[in-house]
Amino acid sequence: LGLYMVGALEEMGELPDHDFQDNMGTLVAGIFRAVRFGATSAHGVANMVRFNFFEESGAFTRDEATGTYRVDFDRTREAVNALSQKIIRFQGDGDYDGVVAFVEEYGGIRPQLQADLDRLAEIGIxxxxxxxxxLSVLGLGG
Known part of the structure; x- marks a missing residue:
């Protein structure tokens, strides 16, 4: 929802020197970094929900030949808006069962992502x- 709000503020002209694409690229990169810690905590599940929802929405694509990902900024913005709408609707409706089903569908690490994470682990990143x-690191005692 935070990124949705940043986009809304930018559209209103409240962030005149702001480039929303910077935030979207950082968001997607941050998800990749965060999921390397695992997807079992609440934060991990939330990151997986975003990753899987954004991937399904075409916010980014994976090049099969290189194993790299490319962000589609227009689709990322659409995905941020769509996910924000879903979250707000779940909350507003008090739809616990809907949230459970949504998290079951989107909250796990899928095989392709796991293979990519394994590849990162193998090369030692x-x-x-x-x-x-x-102070001792600086040679100043302590």
Missing amino acids: PVDIVYEQG
């Missing part, structure tokens, strides 16, 4: 980076 910090 870290899930998260931890930096050594402190």
Whole structure:
């Protein structure tokens, strides 16, 4: 819903120096990063819902030859709007059963994505980076 609101503010002229495409590209990249942590927590399931809904909506496509993904910015905006509408409708209607069915359909890691995540793990791209910090790292004691 946050990205939906950013798009609405941009359309209203409230964000004159803003490029919505930057947010959409970051959103899709962020989903890829986040799902590498897993999809069992509430945040993980939410990311998988977005990923699968956006993929189904054509917000991005996967090139079978290279295994890379390409964002379609127009379709991403449409997918953000459609998913936001679904979420608001579920909430407004108090449709618990609808939410459960929606999460069951969209909330898991599908085989192609799992294969891509496995490929990332095999080549050693870290899930998260931890930096050594402190005075001792700088040679200043401590």
